[in-house]
Amino acid sequence: MKEKSFKKHIYRYKRYYVFIALTIIALVLPWIRINGNHFFLLNFDHMKVHLFFVKFDMQELYLMPFLLIMLFLGIFFMTTLGGRVWCGWVCPQTIFRVIYRDLIKTKLLHIRKSIQNKQAPDKPGTIGKQVVAILIWTVLALIAGADFIWYFVPPEDFFKYLQNPSEHMVMLGFVLGIAAFLIYDIVRLKEDFCIYVCPYARVQSVMYDEETIQAVYDKARGGQIYKEDERTEVSIGEKLVHNKKELLAMNPDAECTYCEACVRVCPTHIDIREGTQLECINCLECADACTKVMGALGKPSLIEWNSISAVKEHRRPKFLRFRTIAYGVALTIALIALFWMSTTKEYMLLNINRTAELYSFENHGKTVDNAYVMLFQNTENKKHNYYFEVLKEDKTPFKEIYIKRPTKPFPLNAGKKVRKIVVLATDKILAKDSTKDTIIPIIIKAYAVDNPKKIVVYRKTIFAFPRYDYLQKARKQ
Ligand code: SF4
Ligand code: SF4
The missing domain is CATH 2.60.40.10 (Immunoglobulins)
Structure with missing residues (x-):
């Protein structure tokens, strides 16, 4: 597959566009005011809430239940429909890791060899560059910390308060605390945050069903790599075959080349050929890697962004089903109620x-x-x-x-x-x-x-x- 047409088929570039758009929105939104009001601001300083450019007094907290209901319904709806689509496409943790690991360390400072291999350690003898990488990230972490605070202390107050830091130590403490956490998280904790710390990772699996889209390895085409429980067809965590030769001996039609490009590229260090796993953040890097490998052979990727049932039955996923419709309807009702409440606001x-x-x-x-x-x-x-x-x-x-x-x-x-x-x-x-x-x-x-x-x-x-x-x-x- 030619490089230009290959780019069209991979998710990474699409994710980069989404990351850039989200970053711009997150940075610019706090600066936009209509009639002096912000799109979203939870201002404890003046006891005000700004929502959709309408200002509410904290006493008008009847809006809060609607916001919380919408938040939870939104999470249920999104997860049932698209699995961990939040993690792969929207979560700041993922965006920050791509900036630090792939942009700063790999592309800018060449501390890492390739963004296609996330398992390889940093190149030796790069301590000086590592320090530079951390310094660059520190600056970005401070900007991210300030940007987060702008949703609680608007920029027009924030920069006024900065001129008098001794009187605004709490605000300053929050910015520095968030930046310090981001430095530790992105430099040291890395994807362990997604696997062990993030509560969403723990609860999301109960919202999945057979039609939830996620990164799925097509076992029927690629061949079975891991031993499975006969009844549940779930991997028991032990390899059945260890190379292409063994795979072909087991199944002469297996298409997987056993190149392990999908394993090398995975930021959470898992092998998607083992099946759905809690650690998978749906970044689809493995699907992109396989698209490239299989594309060279004139075949479609063995790893699809699709539902398990749809991959088995070689069809498109079913987005309209009882659960997604129910969540969608409830979310729409909550949104209409919130909008109606904000238009009937008392001035x-x-x-x-x-x-x-x-x-x-x-x-x-x-x-x-x-x-x-x-x-x-x-x-x-x-x-x-x-x-x-x-x-x-x-x-x-x-x-x-x-x-x-x-x-x-x-x-x-x-x-x-x-x-x-x-x-x-x-x-x-x-x-x-x-x-x-x-x-x-x-x-x-x-x-x-x-x-x-x-x-x-x-x-x-x-x-x-x-x-x-x-x-x-x-x-x-
Ligand atoms: S990238 Fe595709 S072909 Fe290579 S090991 Fe993974 S699934 Fe098999
Ligand atoms: S298996 Fe790894 S590379 Fe593939 S989507 Fe999941 S986290 Fe990303």
């Missing part, structure tokens, strides 16, 4: 508490007052003047109850909150019950005077009207 917050006293008489019992403590919060990026109205349960004006205090709209700066003592009053007889006080449900409609259609909230509360005999007594005094 101000209002908490109402009543004072201990139910009501009081004023003006010799002619007026009945009810007092409240209302907390108004401006969650917008600009200053507004706020006021409110009293409504009945059917949202029509409650004309008999008027606002005694505050008498006029009050200003509130961007992001600020204010506690107001509010007094509602009535001069009318709202009830004539002499057995008990009458509790009248009301609605407070609070709004920004300059934009009452968009910035408005409704809160239910009550107006307590005294027993009629108490009222009469107060009026006689």
Whole structure:
């Protein structure tokens, strides 16, 4: 196969494009703001959450369950459909290892011989270059650490805080801590992180089914290399044949050349011909290696990105099946709910508490007052003047109850909150019950005077009207 057409068939280049696109997105996204809001920001500093360029107060955490549901459903959906597609195509660990091992150590500094052989040790006598590689990676790890923090402390604050590091030691500590972990992880721990540390690696296998796509060796074409349990057809971890000669003696039609290019290239040091393994991160490097070997013989790769059943039956995988449809539907519902919640966002917050006293008489019992403590919060990026109205349960004006205090709209700066003592009053007889006080449900409609259609909230509360005999007594005094 010619080099140009070969490149078209291998996954590595496609993965590189995905890696580049993801890296650019991860680095650029924190810098993009629309109306001062970020795409995603969990800002504990200002107690704000930004989602899809809409800012939410931390008090609006009703969004969080939807985000968590979406996260878990997304993982289930993705794993059932594409196995460890996350690991091979998206995970920062994989991307960082490709940058460090393949780009810096192999291509740039020639410490390693070839990216096709991940089992070979580093070339001897390259200590100086190893130090340079670690230094280059240290710089990149610091950028990665800062980039991660930008989703919690936005760049506009981050660089301001950096000018005063002694006052922002926690932020600085996180950046340095993440960078230090990345240096240890990428330089020392390597793929052992994927095999022994990452919790996703442990749980993903239970989400697999016979149609989950993964790197699969076509045993029927290539020939059986490992001994298997007769009942389950699962490898018992012992080789059946050790070279091409033994393989052909067992099965004259076996196509595997026993070149072991697929074994040499595997970053997790496994032999995919043994079958599905927990260690496989679905990087498809083995499939690429075999594509090259078999391509030279004019044959398709013996290692496919396909489901086990589909490889056995020589067909395409079934993407539409009960599990994937169920996860897909649930994910779509959660996404729509999240989107709907974010569009019905309230642009101000209002908490109402009543004072201990139910009501009081004023003006010799002619007026009945009810007092409240209302907390108004401006969650917008600009200053507004706020006021409110009293409504009945059917949202029509409650004309008999008027606002005694505050008498006029009050200003509130961007992001600020204010506690107001509010007094509602009535001069009318709202009830004539002499057995008990009458509790009248009301609605407070609070709004920004300059934009009452968009910035408005409704809160239910009550107006307590005294027993009629108490009222009469107060009026006689
Ligand atoms: S690269 Fe292909 S031909 Fe070579 S050993 Fe692996 S499966 Fe067999
Ligand atoms: S067997 Fe190794 S090379 Fe092949 S996909 Fe899995 S991790 Fe990658």
